[in-house]
Amino acid sequence: MRPYTALTIAGSDSGGGAGIQADIKTMEEWQVYGMSVLTSLTAQNTMGVREVHHVPVPFLTAQLKSIEEDLPVDAIKTGMISSKEAARTVGEWIGARRKPYVCDPVMVTASGHPLMEEETREALSEYLFPHADVVTPNIPEAETLLGMSIKTEADMEEAAGLFVEKLGSRGALIKGGHLEGEAVDVLYDGEIMRTYREARIKTDNTHGTGCTYASAIAANLARGRTLPAAVEKSKHFITEAIRHSFDLGSGSGPTNHWAGRIGEIK
Numbered sequence: 001m002r003p004y005t006a007l008t009i010a011g012s013d014s015g016g017g018a019g020i021q022a023d024i025k026t027m028e029e030w031q032v033y034g035m036s037v038l039t040s041l042t043a044q045n046t047m048g049v050r051e052v053h054h055v056p057v058p059f060l061t062a063q064l065k066s067i068e069e070d071l072p073v074d075a076i077k078t079g080m081i082s083s084k085e086a087a088r089t090v091g092e093w094i095g096a097r098r099k100p101y102v103c104d105p106v107m108v109t110a111s112g113h114p115l116m117e118e119e120t121r122e123a124l125s126e127y128l129f130p131h132a133d134v135v136t137p138n139i140p141e142a143e144t145l146l147g148m149s150i151k152t153e154a155d156m157e158e159a160a161g162l163f164v165e166k167l168g169s170r171g172a173l174i175k176g177g178h179l180e181g182e183a184v185d186v187l188y189d190g191e192i193m194r195t196y197r198e199a200r201i202k203t204d205n206t207h208g209t210g211c212t213y214a215s216a217i218a219a220n221l222a223r224g225r226t227l228p229a230a231v232e233k234s235k236h237f238i239t240e241a242i243r244h245s246f247d248l249g250s251g252s253g254p255t256n257h258w259a260g261r262i263g264e265i266k
């Protein structure tokens with residue numbers, strides 16, 4: 001049997017809650033075979049990032065070549081991409097594949113550690129966004145990339161539209177986790193504006209939510225679902241993952257990737 005497959009191109013989180021580790025755990029939950037190309041290694045836990053080591057670009061290329069010569073890729077997700085050169089390499093590779101692609105433009109960790117060099121911001125719209133079916137910024141990322149302030153749902157809709165019009169992606173999902181009240185996300189697929197709404201869960205354990213959400217969307221696209229259907233399924237998945245998140249570590253604890261299967265193993 002040939003399983004559905006997805007590739008994450010992202011950084012490693014030694015603490016296991018975000019980055020590549022969150023991505024592969026999430027793909028597994030959707031019964032999608034996960035593959036990973038590492039861009040950077042972070043020495044990280046729930047409290048923050050101690051050190052970062054970037055994978056040299058020729059080795060990034062070697063990983064991409066290893067996938068390409070041997071393994072099928074049904075969908076792609078990108079996360080931490082620190083340098084302009086890495087963005088160019090990854091963007092050119094993705095552009096040649098023409099597979100469903102979810103771009104999570106991670107810039108800083110929740111604890112405030114930068115994961116991207118400043119000059120890479122422009123490289124995102126140059127090399128990555130044009131190939132993306134959907135870009136998934138949180139509010140601070142959307143504000144930085146668009147140079148606007150986002151405080152209301154109307155602002156989120158405007159931002160989603162601007163990603164497509166000005167920054168060149170085919171779609172945008174603006175995530176409202178950083179606003180107050182309900183956890184509302186706005187998806188624009190280039191034609192229709194849709195809103196996904198869930199009650200806000202009272203917890204500080206949200207380490208890895210962005211990575212998990214983007215990977216769930218990629219896994220659902222790999223399974224052949226449309227973008228709105230993939231987002232709907234993934235919004236439900238991330239909400240349960242936050243509801244059952246783990247009180248691990250003394251910082252912001254990780255989301256629970258197996259929330260949908262709680263109680264299965266006795």
Ligand SMILES: Nc1ncnc2c1ncn2[C@@H]1O[C@H](COP(=O)(O)OP(=O)(O)O)[C@@H](O)[C@H]1O
Pocket residue numbers: 137138139175176177178183184185198199200201202203206208209210211213235238239242
């Ligand atoms: N406390 C919460 N309760 C319920 N959903 C949340 C909560 N915090 C974030 N979310 C949801 O989790 C997803 C990730 O959002 P967000 O926190 O904005 O992104 P990031 O992890 O990239 O900063 C979004 O669907 C958002 O609405």
Ligand SMILES: Cc1ncc(COP(=O)(O)O)c(N)n1
Pocket residue numbers: 010011012013018019020042044079080106108109110115206207208209210211212
């Ligand atoms: C290697 C790596 N990549 C991404 C994030 C962002 O995590 P989040 O999903 O909480 O925004 C992170 N903390 N570490």
